[in-house]
Amino acid sequence: MPKKVPVRLRVNGEEHELHLPPQRILLDVLREELNLTGTKRGCDLGTCGCCTILVDGEPRLSCLMLAKLAEGHQLTTVEGISPAGALHPVQKAFIDLGATQCGFCTPGFIVTAVAFLRDHPGATRDEISRALSGNLCRCTGYVKILDAVEAAARTLAPAQER
Amino acid sequence: MHLDAFDLHQPTSVEEALALAQRHAGKFDFLAGGTDLLPNYKMHLNVRPHLISLDHVAELRAFRPEAGWLGATVRLRNLEGSSTLRRRYPGIAEAAEEIATPLVRASGTVGGNLLVETRCFFFNQSYPWRQALGFCLKADGDQCHVVPQKTRCYATFSGDLAPALMVLDAHAEIAGPGGRRRVAVADLYDPKGDGVRRTKLGPGELLVGVQIPPGAEHLKAKYSKLRVRPSFDFPELGVAVALEEKGGKVARLEIALGGLETYPRLMRAQTSPLVGERLTEERVKALSEDLVKAVRPVHNTFLAPDYRRKMTGVYVRRAIGALRSGS
Numbered sequence: 478m479p480k481k482v483p484v485r486l487r488v489n490g491e492e493h494e495l496h497l498p499p500q501r502i503l504l505d506v507l508r509e510e511l512n513l514t515g516t517k518r519g520c521d522l523g524t525c526g527c528c529t530i531l532v533d534g535e536p537r538l539s540c541l542m543l544a545k546l547a548e549g550h551q552l553t554t555v556e557g558i559s560p561a562g563a564l565h566p567v568q569k570a571f572i573d574l575g576a577t578q579c580g581f582c583t584p585g586f587i588v589t590a591v592a593f594l595r596d597h598p599g600a601t602r603d604e605i606s607r608a609l610s611g612n613l614c615r616c617t618g619y620v621k622i623l624d625a626v627e628a629a630a631r632t633l634a635p636a637q638e639r
Numbered sequence: 640m641h642l643d644a645f646d647l648h649q650p651t652s653v654e655e656a657l658a659l660a661q662r663h664a665g666k667f668d669f670l671a672g673g674t675d676l677l678p679n680y681k682m683h684l685n686v687r688p689h690l691i692s693l694d695h696v697a698e699l700r701a702f703r704p705e706a707g708w709l710g711a712t713v714r715l716r717n718l719e720g721s722s723t724l725r726r727r728y729p730g731i732a733e734a735a736e737e738i739a740t741p742l743v744r745a746s747g748t749v750g751g752n753l754l755v756e757t758r759c760f761f762f763n764q765s766y767p768w769r770q771a772l773g774f775c776l777k778a779d780g781d782q783c784h785v786v787p788q789k790t791r792c793y794a795t796f797s798g799d800l801a802p803a804l805m806v807l808d809a810h811a812e813i814a815g816p817g818g819r820r821r822v823a824v825a826d827l828y829d830p831k832g833d834g835v836r837r838t839k840l841g842p843g844e845l846l847v848g849v850q851i852p853p854g855a856e857h858l859k860a861k862y863s864k865l866r867v868r869p870s871f872d873f874p875e876l877g878v879a880v881a882l883e884e885k886g887g888k889v890a891r892l893e894i895a896l897g898g899l900e901t902y903p904r905l906m907r908a909q910t911s912p913l914v915g916e917r918l919t920e921e922r923v924k925a926l927s928e929d930l931v932k933a934v935r936p937v938h939n940t941f942l943a944p945d946y947r948r949k950m951t952g953v954y955v956r957r958a959i960g961a962l963r964s965g966s
């Protein structure tokens with residue numbers, strides 16, 4: 478039997494008590510133990526951004542994080558980005574402007590963009606494109622993704638600047 | 640990709656980390672941000688049975704840019720986000736913001752960047768890939784596929800911070816079984832080494848942080864990087880320059896080069912003759928030609944070695960020009 482250690486994770490506001498081998502990667506645990514399959518495994522090596530989640534509100538690559546080392550942090554996956562049944566303005570803009578094709582990269586882009594616009598409401602297209610430079614998309618050519626995040630930035634700016 | 644089994648240790652102090660390192664001598668790696676180590680572990684490159692996480696060692700997180708101190712586990716994102724660091728040490732901020740992607744920089748640390756594993760086409764590959772070709776000297780095998788022989792590895796040092804720190808004469812604080820010591824960042828690396836062991840850190844030694852000496856904030860400094868995808872890739876060449884001129888003459892000039900050889904190099908032999916001289920166009924040209932002659936990249940990254948050498952001269956001339964014109 479492989480050695481297991483207790484791992485307590487707080488994901489989207491919910492506590493989970495798990496027993497896992499210490500080498501388990503957070504991404505695998507989210508997908509395989511907690512059935513949170515919105516977070517995608519692309520490269521598994523830190524290059525594509527598909528596995529991005531928020532750790533204490535900050536976008537991080539879950540494929541390069543040990544689950545055990547995520548203890549004590551607030552984790553938010555794409556499933557927890559907006560309240561059940563509602564859409565975050567970034568999600569809505571992705572739908573309205575057709576910013577997804579196969580959709581595999583979409584959760585990573587949305588999570589990264591949500592955190593970026595929270596800290597930089599009203600960001601310019603240039604700033605957005607730099608902030609999203611760690612997320613790869615093999616389908617869209619990025620134009621519509623940038624359009625969508627820019628549109629969301631315009632929706633969010635007046636609300637957050639007050 | 641699944642990781643081989645290991646025990647994970649989570650010390651809360653430098654002393655505890657060192658004690659664990661001694662207990663598991665030769666069988667452990669320190670884990671900081673994991674953005675270099677974990678991809679390598681996933682590819683089964685030199686995997687060890689114990690990982691000592693530095694996450695909970697508060698001392699290593701100290702970040703005091705106003706005093707020139709960068710703790711080993713300060714995140715790269717904090718470097719690029721600090722206006723104090725940018726004002727005092729623009730070369731370091733430039734190097735930091737050009738590393739990898741924003742997502743990698745959110746996890747990657749200063750210490751991990753200085754001690755990053757060297758890279759090679761024949762090394763950064765999956766286990767089956769490497770097995771099919773025949774393992775190499777650096778992992779699981781006994782010969783080099785780049786420079787065919789059996790004694791030295793020529794994998795390329797691809798960290799961006801080291802050159803930017805070296806030109807400021809920054810010192811690394813190292814804690815080990817014998818206590819603490821400080822060495823110049825340039826001396827973390829061993830140009831006479833076999834290229835497999837990539838630093839001069841002793842077994843069980845831990846990097847605590849980096850001290851930039853007082854006065855370095857008065858130098859003009861710049862870091863420029865050649866890479867394939869400008870938002871993403873490891874350096875194919877990294878050029879750091881620090882310059883101070885007094886009365887039209889060079890008071891200090893340091894150049895450090897990364898991304899070319901197995902170790903980042905401080906090019907004192909080429910720059911020191913210029914101290915006390917005027918930096919005329921001819922002298923800058925001659926200097927850049929000397930540097931091109933002195934470096935020996937090999938063909939184990941994307942761009943051809945000859946191109947990287949030529950660009951070394953170009954980047955040095957451009958950087959000096961930019962520093963002198965204040966752009």
Ligand SMILES: Cc1cc2nc3c(=O)[nH]c(=O)nc-3n(C[C@H](O)[C@H](O)[C@H](O)COP(=O)(O)OP(=O)(O)OC[C@H]3O[C@@H](n4cnc5c(N)ncnc54)[C@H](O)[C@@H]3O)c2cc1C
Pocket residue numbers: 522523524668669670671672673674675676677678693711712715737738739740743746747748749750751752753754755756797798799800844845846847871872873874
């Ligand atoms: C997609 C991608 C792109 C990248 N691009 C770049 C790039 O452009 N430029 C670049 O420089 N790097 C790049 N990297 C490599 C890496 O992300 C950075 O170098 C980062 O700074 C490494 O820091 P870390 O904390 O994640 O290191 P880790 O992976 O935690 O550690 C790296 C090594 O250092 C050792 N170590 C770490 N801290 C200490 C310490 N305090 N004392 C003793 N040993 C220690 C570890 O044992 C390990 O061997 C890239 C990585 C990825 C995944």
Ligand code: SF4
Pocket residue numbers: 758759760761762775776777778782783784785786791792793794939
């Ligand atoms: S330079 Fe040679 S020994 Fe080193 S990693 Fe490449 S093939 Fe292996």
Ligand code: FES
Pocket residue numbers: 517518519520521522523524525526527528529538539540541
């Ligand atoms: S799956 Fe994590 S970066 Fe690609």
Ligand code: FES
Pocket residue numbers: 576577578579580581582583613614615616617
């Ligand atoms: S929509 Fe297919 S990868 Fe982005």
